[in-house]
Amino acid sequence: MSSDVSEYTIGGVKIIFPCKAYPSQLAMMNAIVRGLNNRQHCLLESPTGSGKSLALLCSALSWQQSLYEKSPLTSSCEKEDRKPETALPCRCTCHSEAERNEAATSVNHGASCSFNNYETGSSVKPGGPLTNTEYKENETLASKLSAKKKLSLRDNENDDFQVDRKRIRPLETEQQVRKRHCFAKGVQLVDAAEVYNQRKNGELVVHSEKSVKTTTFSPQTTSDPCTECSCSGKETGKDASNPKKKEKGDRPFIPKIFFGTRTHKQISQITRELKRTAYSTVPMTILSSRDHTCIHPVVSNSVSNRNEMCVELLEGKQGKSCLYYHGVHKLSEHHALQSAHGMYQAWDIEDLVSLGKRLRACAYFAARELMVGADIVFCPYNYLLDPQIRESMEINLKGQVVILDEAHNIEDCARESVSYGVTESQLRAAREELDFMVNNNIRQKDHEPLRAVCCSLTNWLRDSSSQLVERGYETSCKVWSGKEMITILHEMGITGITFPILQKHLAAVLEKEEKISVLGKEELIQIPVVSSATQIVLKGLFMVLLCLFKDNSRYADDYKVALQQTYAWVNENQLDVSDTSAFTRPKHKRSLRQKTVVHMLNFWCLNPAVAFSDLSDVRTIVLTSGTLSPMDSFSSELGVKFSIQLEANHVIRNSQVWVGTIGAGPNGRKLCATFQHTETFEFQDEVGALLLSVCQTVGQGILCFLPSYKLLDKLKDRWMHTGLWRNLELVKTVIAEPQGGAKSDFDELLKIYYDAIRCKGEKDGALLIAVCRGKVSEGLDFCDENARAVVTIGIPFPNVKDLQVGYQLKKLY
Numbered sequence: 001m002s003s004d005v006s007e008y009t010i011g012g013v014k015i016i017f018p019c020k021a022y023p024s025q026l027a028m029m030n031a032i033v034r035g036l037n038n039r040q041h042c043l044l045e046s047p048t049g050s051g052k053s054l055a056l057l058c059s060a061l062s063w064q065q066s067l068y069e070k071s072p073l074t075s076s077c078e079k080e081d082r083k084p085e086t087a088l089p090c091r092c093t094c095h096s097e098a099e100r101n102e103a104a105t106s107v108n109h110g111a112s113c114s115f116n117n118y119e120t121g122s123s124v125k126p127g128g129p130l131t132n133t134e135y136k137e138n139e140t141l142a143s144k145l146s147a148k149k150k151l152s153l154r155d156n157e158n159d160d161f162q163v164d165r166k167r168i169r170p171l172e173t174e175q176q177v178r179k180r181h182c183f184a185k186g187v188q189l190v191d192a193a194e195v196y197n198q199r200k201n202g203e204l205v206v207h208s209e210k211s212v213k214t215t216t217f218s219p220q221t222t223s224d225p226c227t228e229c230s231c232s233g234k235e236t237g238k239d240a241s242n243p244k245k246k247e248k249g250d251r252p253f254i255p256k257i258f259f260g261t262r263t264h265k266q267i268s269q270i271t272r273e274l275k276r277t278a279y280s281t282v283p284m285t286i287l288s289s290r291d292h293t294c295i296h297p298v299v300s301n302s303v304s305n306r307n308e309m310c311v312e313l314l315e316g317k318q319g320k321s322c323l324y325y326h327g328v329h330k331l332s333e334h335h336a337l338q339s340a341h342g343m344y345q346a347w348d349i350e351d352l353v354s355l356g357k358r359l360r361a362c363a364y365f366a367a368r369e370l371m372v373g374a375d376i377v378f379c380p381y382n383y384l385l386d387p388q389i390r391e392s393m394e395i396n397l398k399g400q401v402v403i404l405d406e407a408h409n410i411e412d413c414a415r416e417s418v419s420y421g422v423t424e425s426q427l428r429a430a431r432e433e434l435d436f437m438v439n440n441n442i443r444q445k446d447h448e449p450l451r452a453v454c455c456s457l458t459n460w461l462r463d464s465s466s467q468l469v470e471r472g473y474e475t476s477c478k479v480w481s482g483k484e485m486i487t488i489l490h491e492m493g494i495t496g497i498t499f500p501i502l503q504k505h506l507a508a509v510l511e512k513e514e515k516i517s518v519l520g521k522e523e524l525i526q527i528p529v530v531s532s533a534t535q536i537v538l539k540g541l542f543m544v545l546l547c548l549f550k551d552n553s554r555y556a557d558d559y560k561v562a563l564q565q566t567y568a569w570v571n572e573n574q575l576d577v578s579d580t581s582a583f584t585r586p587k588h589k590r591s592l593r594q595k596t597v598v599h600m601l602n603f604w605c606l607n608p609a610v611a612f613s614d615l616s617d618v619r620t621i622v623l624t625s626g627t628l629s630p631m632d633s634f635s636s637e638l639g640v641k642f643s644i645q646l647e648a649n650h651v652i653r654n655s656q657v658w659v660g661t662i663g664a665g666p667n668g669r670k671l672c673a674t675f676q677h678t679e680t681f682e683f684q685d686e687v688g689a690l691l692l693s694v695c696q697t698v699g700q701g702i703l704c705f706l707p708s709y710k711l712l713d714k715l716k717d718r719w720m721h722t723g724l725w726r727n728l729e730l731v732k733t734v735i736a737e738p739q740g741g742a743k744s745d746f747d748e749l750l751k752i753y754y755d756a757i758r759c760k761g762e763k764d765g766a767l768l769i770a771v772c773r774g775k776v777s778e779g780l781d782f783c784d785e786n787a788r789a790v791v792t793i794g795i796p797f798p799n800v801k802d803l804q805v806g807y808q809l810k811k812l813y
Contacts, residue, residue, distance in 0.1 A: 005278070011037055015062040016278040017054075024050045024648035029059035031646045032622060036063045036401065041621040043635060043642035047650040048626040049783075053273050056403060056624060060257050061279040064375060064401075067254050253399060255619050256374065260381030260404045262413075262778055264292055264349065267378050269781055270405070274346040281344050283335075285370035287379035287393055292349055293364040295356050296324055310364075311532045327361035332369050334359065368393065381410065385611045386417035388543055398617045406778065408625040411637055414608030415808075418547050420540040424599040427458050430534040437509075442528055446508040450538060453502065456492040457541075461599055464563055474567045477803060482559035486548060496549045503546075506538055544603040547610055558607035560807050564600045569593050604804050606811040609639025665690040673707070673794030684715055687793055688724045691767075695731045700765035700785040701757045702732065705772050707796040709739045712771060732756070733766040737776050746775055757785055772796040 006017045008026070011033040021029070024046055032055070035042040046052040261267055267286060274280055290310055294300040299309045299322075313322040334355065335344065349363075356363035371377055371394075381404045383389050384397065404410060431454035437447040468476040480488070489495070494502070513524045530538075548556055571593055605611075615621060621640060628634055635642050664670055665686035677683045695702060706712045716736060719725040728734050733756035735749055756766035765785070770776035773796060798805045 013063050013066045015058050017058055018276045022051060022651045024651060025055040027646060027648050028052055028055040031644050032059040033063055035620050035644045039619055040643040041640055042644045043628060043631055044624045044646040045628040046648040050651045052624055053270055057274055058277055060403060061282060064257060255400045257376040257401045258384055259376055259378045260384045262406045262409060264288060265780060266406060268348050270378060271346050271348045280346040282375045283373050284346060284376045285367050285374040286349050287367055287377060287383055288349055290364050293353055295353060295363060296322055308532050324360055324362040325365060327359060328365045328369055330359040330361040331356060331366035335370060382413050382417055385414050387614060388539055397615060399619050401620050402618050403622040405624050407623040408627045411608040414611035415605045418605045418611045419603055420544045421600055421602040422537055422540060424461050426537050427454055430454050430537045431458060433530050433534045443509055446505040449502055449505050461601060465599060468565050477562055477564040480561045482548060482556035485561040486553055486556055499545060499549050503542060506542055555610045558605060558610055560604045560606060562602045562803060566598050567595055568598050570596050606808050608637055612638050612640050666693050678711055684718045688719050691791060692727055694789060694791060695728060695767055698789040700788045702767045702789045703782060703787050704769045704791045707772055707794040709771050712736060712769060728767060732763050735766060735768050737770040737774055
């Protein structure tokens with residue numbers, strides 16, 4: 001961290017900033033602290049490059065630290081809101097010392113640390129990642145199973161597969177009734193001028209950089225006798241059962257900070273910013289998919305079905321299990337040991353995966369385990385909006401702080417998170433599997449109603465397929481409104497009254513163990529459950545049905561249900577039995593391509609407010625981006641009242657950048673990037689000549705964005721045919737963004753781009769031709785010489801002929 005640290009006091013919160021803050025950063029921190037203190041939602045616009053991520057981290061974490069430092073005495077109304085659903089870790093000295101001793105004795109001493117450790121003077125915050133021994137109710141599936149497996153692993157630990165033993169599942173608590181916040185009337189506008197006036201009036205205190213020492217975030221621990229937990233009481237066991245006494249002894253609920261971004265690349269940038277701050281030692285975790293964190297040699301090399309393969313290994317099917325999953329405790333203990341020695345530092349996904357490979361421990365489940373003791377949780381923001389992902393990741397947002405960075409695409413993500421599509425073949429497969437469960441008398445009373453739902457839907461799909469209207473070549477469809485679909489569901493016996501009963505049946509069939517009485521004693525036995533594919537179908541259907549029936553079908557008009565018919569080519573492998581007998585093997589297989597009809601049932605949500613309705617019990621929602629205006633329409637679309645809004649100015653002067661449109665090329669030909677014009681050779685040649693002129697004029701790095709990969713391929717083919725591509729390569733190193741491909745290949749191309757700019761040779765920098773909304777457009781940092789010019793050709797308009805896009809436009813206009 002830099003030595004020129006600044007300290008600001010905003011709204012009673014001391015904020016340690018790694019440098020002198022810009023006025024826009026002060027305005028943003030002022031708005032965030034005000035929103036957090038008053039439980040208000042914030043809509044903050046700050047241009048790209050103005051340091052909004054640093055302002056977000058420092059203001060939110062310093063506010064959280066101030067709660068740790070405050071007295072535990074709170075008002076009665078705040079106690080009710082802050083009461084945690086699960087017991088929080090004890091903060092007393094005796095317990096923290098016990099945790100250090102336990103972690104020091106149980107950690108794997110042979111493993112070396114792959115993180116950047118720095119000696120700091122910070123004291124560890126009690127209640128870090130490892131609090132499992134004192135708080136069993138906080139333990140999740142991975143930690144319980146890991147503790148059991150740690151003492152009973154087989155001798156052959158080098159084997160990746162072991163016979164699975166009886167699994168211990170945590171008991172699920174019923175979801176509490178959500179409390180809706182009362183929104184304050186009016187909108188508070190915050191700008192840099194207001195911050196200046198506050199500084200002038202003494203409301204905002206700025207300390208000199210010279211007088212501020214480089215400090216790190218360390219919640220205070222004291223050697224005084226324990227007064228914040230029941231360990232100091234005489235009758236601990238009796239007091240634990242008394243809710244009134246327990247409430248008086250517990251410390252106030254400290255909200256977690258859930259920091260959501262659009263991509264994993266952006267998470268890497270945020271964690272790098274966190275390392276710069278004085279808050280780099282706070283307990284944290286990063287939630288991500290198995291695509292980024294799985295280290296199993298077989299599962300990680302799978303192309304498409306990593307989730308299914310992982311579930312099969314966890315279930316212990318065919319006598320196989322995952323050794324890495326059973327080593328989750330190694331990573332947790334490693335982080336606990338680092339915290340105990342004051343060496344904990346912010347980390348990235350790559351750091352966790354690298355450490356997981358060394359310790360032979362699953363990084364995916366370790367990240368979820370670390371969420372229990374984390375103060376800040378980073379994840380893609382669809383993890384916070386999608387109800388199915390929240391349930392699978394065990395994310396509880398009640399009373400927490402949600403920050404969504406780069407939220408200009410949040411409407412699309414919100415609509416997609418509460419939409420669902422299923423094919424007729426998937427429904428039929430689910431029905432057949434449920435039928436098998438019923439016929440074999442496996443939880444028959446629970447499987448039978450679910451089978452009836454699948455049967456009713458498949459029968460309705462078959463009857464409705466004759467009503468489809470042709471829309472294009474080999475495509476036809478029929479669309480129903482949400483209210484029309486509710487009427488159809490009522491005819492199937494699925495109503496607002498019967499649906500909660502169906503939900504209980506679904507929860508019952510997903511339970512893998514069941515209690516039975518044997519000789520007067522209760523024992524847990526394993527019960528077969530449906531496959532993961534059937535579970536995905538049922539959970540997806542029930543998710544959209546819940547949205548349709550929610551609040552007396554309040555959001556029914558926000559849905560469109562479409563039945564679409566298309567054709568697809570399916571490869572079928574058949575044995576070549578032409579030259580075989582009972583004593584010979586078939587020589588080879590024949591692959592036959594067969595054209596089949598595909599019926600897809602889509603539930604399209606057209607209103608992002610449906611997804612945000614689940615976040616009504618969040619303490620504070622902070623949405624930030626460089627482009628949020630107009631804010632009034634943005635707020636109304638999400639159905640959230642943002643009482644605090646900010647439109648910050650950029651930190652650079654207008655004289656330092658030029659923005660404009662070019663209507664004609666070097667040869668005087670008109671440039672109009674509509675679909676009709678981009679197909680002509682005249683446009684392709686003229687825009688190529690313009691790009692060559694820019695490359696000859698501007699040095700170092702240049703970015704060029706096109707509306708689609710299709711246009712990129714057309715321009716590249718044309719320019720290679722005319723020789724223009726060769727002329728571009730004479731001036732700069734030319735790189736085109738690939739469509740698809742492995743992440744390693746894309747990272748290699750970026751390395752070539754950066755190296756060409758840094759290492760000057762015969763060519764002056766590099767040209768990167770990319771696609772809007774592609775891999776390059778978001779989540780990557782092109783600062784300084786990496787992007788001296790940005791050229792955008794055309795606009796990526798949505799396909800207005802697309803059925804779903806058409807209904808979204810009708811909903812808006």
